[in-house]
Amino acid sequence: xxxxLKRVTRALADAGHDITPxxxxxxxxxxxQAADAAGCHLDQIAKSIIFQGExxxxxxxxxxxxxxxxxxxxxxxxxxxxxxxxxxALIRAQTGFAIGGVSPIGHLNPIRAFWDARLSxxxxxxxxxxxxxxxxxxxxETMQGLSGASVANFTL
Numbered sequence: 001x002x003x004x005l006k007r008v009t010r011a012l013a014d015a016g017h018d019i020t021p022x023x024x025x026x027x028x029x030x031x032x033q034a035a036d037a038a039g040c041h042l043d044q045i046a047k048s049i050i051f052q053g054e055x056x057x058x059x060x061x062x063x064x065x066x067x068x069x070x071x072x073x074x075x076x077x078x079x080x081x082x083x084x085x086x087x088x089a090l091i092r093a094q095t096g097f098a099i100g101g102v103s104p105i106g107h108l109n110p111i112r113a114f115w116d117a118r119l120s121x122x123x124x125x126x127x128x129x130x131x132x133x134x135x136x137x138x139x140x141e142t143m144q145g146l147s148g149a150s151v152a153n154f155t156l
Contacts, residue, residue, distance in 0.1 A: 004097050004106075004130030011106035012136070015146055021129035021136040029100035029132045031066030038126045038135060042066040045135075046119055046127040046143060048102040050091050051075060051083035059086050059094035061111050063104045063127075063147060065118035068155040075154040078114055100132040104147040113149035120144070120151075 045066030
């Protein structure tokens with residue numbers, strides 16, 4: 001088991017949730033790949049989109065429904081600072097995950113996070129579990145609580 005997958009599994013267990021990440025037969029790097037693998041609606045995929053705060057220099061996480069896109073101007077307004085592209089090195093340093101497997105939980109360092117309300121319309125959502133082939137099902141309100149994300153309007 002990879003270190004990243006172990007961290008997500010431990011974060012779930014430490015929070016008292018008996019949830020085992022699912023290994024998919026193919027990659028789940030994109031929301032569409034994950035939805036196809038899980039057999040769910042595209043918007044049930046909780047995408048982890050990370051920007052870099054141009055003032056703070058820190059990574060900022062936006063957890064959004066699979067079919068939605070983050071609007072950079074709205075996201076900047078929500079974050080309270082201009083946002084730029086987060087490179088792979090910043091994402092790895094802040095979260096401990098590689099692009100394509102960034103989980104909304106189990107990060108190496110605390111991260112500011114925002115939540116797309118569209119995800120809360122479902123009974124179950126699926127999120128990356130730290131690798132490009134693992135996802136886990138979870139109730140949206142549980143995911144929001146574990147991630148510490150604040151509900152905000154940041155999508156197109």
